[in-house]
Amino acid sequence: MFTKKNLINFGLILLGLSAIWLAAFSLIQEQLKDEKEEAQAQFEKVTFIFEDKLNSYIYGLQGMAGVIRVKNFEPTQVEIKEYAEQRDNFSYFEGALGFGFARKVKKENLKEYLKKQLKSNPLFHFRQIEDKNNDDLFIIEYMRPNDKNKNIIG
Numbered sequence: 001m002f003t004k005k006n007l008i009n010f011g012l013i014l015l016g017l018s019a020i021w022l023a024a025f026s027l028i029q030e031q032l033k034d035e036k037e038e039a040q041a042q043f044e045k046v047t048f049i050f051e052d053k054l055n056s057y058i059y060g061l062q063g064m065a066g067v068i069r070v071k072n073f074e075p076t077q078v079e080i081k082e083y084a085e086q087r088d089n090f091s092y093f094e095g096a097l098g099f100g101f102a103r104k105v106k107k108e109n110l111k112e113y114l115k116k117q118l119k120s121n122p123l124f125h126f127r128q129i130e131d132k133n134n135d136d137l138f139i140i141e142y143m144r145p146n147d148k149n150k151n152i153i154g
Contacts, residue, residue, distance in 0.1 A: 100143030
């Protein structure tokens with residue numbers, strides 16, 4: 001039977017368990033909040049690093065665009081080489097396998113273009129990947145470093 005004393009003891013136990021449950025729930029919520037804030041901080045850090053790396057590539061390409069424009073869209077191998085060496089591309093652009101220049105050539109101008117390239121660029125070996133849906137070709141003229149990338153020129 002339930003006596004008054006048993007009911008009081010039961011009530012105290014229930015009250016104590018409720019207090020413990022509330023304290024544990026509060027601690028868990030606080031821990032989850034801290035973990036969420038830490039994850040957000042890590043995400044922001046990774047995002048910043050990623051954006052910084054991506055922007056460094058953009059700045060390098062913008063610099064190359066400047067060389068191309070100054071040279072009236074006709075940069076030479078020497079100018080590409082000098083720009084790549086001046087930028088020290090492989091310390092600025094980690095993971096990059098090369099740095100070069102590709103020209104957009106219309107299919108109807110291909111024969112004239114190839115004649116000029118084969119005369120002026122000894123590393124140039126034209127290879128075409130068929131694309132029947134596009135009237136333009138993008139042909140790699142120069143790539144640095146030459147020794148690792150000579151097979152992609154053309």
